[in-house]
Amino acid sequence: MELELKTAKEISETSKKYNLHSWSVQGDLNPKVMSKAEGIYFWDGEGKRYYDMSSQLVNLNIGYGNQKVIKAIQDQAEKLAFASPGYAIDVRSQLAKRVVELAPDNMGKVFFTLGGADANENAIKIAKMMTGRQKIFSRYRSYHGATYGAANLTGEPRRYTCEPGIPGFIKFFDPYVYRAPIDFEREEDATKYYLDQLREQIIYEGRESVAAIVLETITGSNGIIIPPKGYLQGVREICDAFGILMVCDEVMTGWGRTGEWFGINHYNVKPDIITFAKGVSCGYAPIGGVLVSKDIAKHFDDHFLSCGLTYSAHPLGCAAGIATIEYYKEENLLEQSKEKGKLLGEILENLKSEHPCVGDVRYIGLFSAIELVKDKTTKEPLVEYGKDPEKVMKKILGMLVERGFTTYTHENVIIVAPPLIITEEELKEAMTIMDDVLFEVDKMIGATVGQMIG
Structure with missing residues (x-):
């Protein structure tokens, strides 16, 4: 009988060897290992905890472990x-x-x-x-x-x-x-x-x-x-x-x-x-x-x-x-979505007013997006539609992940759509991480795209 994969490295390496991963250049991959999950959080193979702020693929509305x-x-x-x-x-x-x-x-x-x-x-x-x-x-x-x-x-x-x-x-x-x-x-x-x-x-x-x-x-x-x-x-x-x-x-x-x-x-x-x-x-x-x-x-x-x-x-x-x-x-989750959505909207509007890189925010319930721009006046997107050769958005996503905040991006937009079970305290804590990363993006938008990833 084949030995069980025990370490995070073994799981990741075996995945890269045998799995084809969606929407990816396979040689560039280093898939993160999920070891356990509960509520709005999951843990990687090294024991680090993450806020799941996209409900995986905007589907895990009730969180993990229900x-x-x-x-x-x-x-x-x-x-x-x-x-x-x-x-x-x-x-x-x-x-x-x-x-x-x-x-x-x-x-x-x-x-x-x-x-x-x-x-x-x-x-x-x-x-x-x-x-x-x-x-x-x-x-x-x-x-x-x-x-x-x-x-x-x-x-x-x-x-x-x-x-x-x-x-x-x-x-x-x-x-x-x-x-x-x-x-x-x-x-x-x-x-x-x-x-x-x-x-x-x-x-x-x-x-x-x-x-x-x-x-x-x-x-x-x-x-x-x-x-x-x-x-x-x-x-x-x-x-x-x-x-x-x-x-x-x-x-x-x-x-x-x-x-x-x-x-x-x-x-x-x-x-x-x-x-x-x-x-x-x-x-x-x-x-x-x-x-x-x-x-x-x-x-x-x-x-x-x-x-x-x-x-x-x-x-x-x-x-x-x-x-x-x-x-x-x-659990009255529809009403919770409305209530927490109001708080999320307030947080997003504050981010928009504070950060030069945030051109627009859009939200309804716990369904929201942050649109990143190089210039608020011209609305020039941070990356061109359909193109991000220097992987600027990937770097921003990496900064979020490094701080324990997971979500996904598309074009010049960051999606924020946490599980409907999220508490006010958890929402505020997670969005503080977003705030910190956006300060880094503010610094980046004054640089050339090449300097952004240097």
Whole structure:
């Protein structure tokens, strides 16, 4: 029998030898070893503790070591570890009922998947089957997953390796007011500008050919871009006018992250389809889903639904989802997200006022971003879009990690999205580390990019 890997070095070296790690040049890797975790913290192989300030991949909303969810998975594994998707089993039925009841009241049924990417894949298929149309609109600053269809749906650079892509995927611009080409006096003016562009583009593409407009309710990894007033309502009106389905990707924004069960609840808008994953089980077991409206659900009463995978609606994921939703309710985590989100917003606004390197901060609930710039007046980003040859953002991330603060960056943005269970004291302590690192970045922005990494 092969000897157990005992030291952090053995684990890391074996991982580098045998694992292909995502989104990485393999030769540059020195993967950190996670040895244990509890609450909002994890420890590396050397025993150093870290604040997990991105909830891993914005999915670990309930933190580590939740005994309620662990027990639910254990019990389900003993009772029925697997049943193919065609069978009705108790946890599938129960989770479906709870998800539909928590969703906007126009939702009728849910199709369970393994995660967010395949939820978006199936949403695309459902939209095409429902409408008989072929084109799908999505935004440039979007990420919808790395499977082939979801990657074509994605707008940011991670789609490039899947190009030339699938015909019919059309990109449009986000309502990214901070980087708009016009200085708008009011949010409503920005909304009109972006909606007019979208409407015109749909007309040029052939309104009768567009099946769906797919958008993250609030743009996630690409900068926490919060839609201006009236924008989502305007998208809904455009969809209604042209017979297009509105699909909201709530993979990140669902399940309390913004202080509501779904981010769309902030905007009094009812999409036709909602995709979700991440926070429904918080990573304790894979599960995602596609919520469809009552009208779409009725359509498939007498039309064939051409969707399905072996592990769709996996019993362990369903059991984890039920326990996770119960835990959200028992611990009042949605309200905590709102309350702690207010404190996080105050901290972020202070950072913006104190640091020359902070061009903008955006936040809703415990979903936030810090946008770094070389100059606040010109808004020149700290790194060029899609390019960071000198790995400036990697160095900044390294400074945070060195001080015990883990998160991730994307382009010139640092994501801050801690577990919803974080306390005020923990939030303040962690963001003090961010403050310290931003002082270092302030010093860097006066230097050349080459000097930044010297």
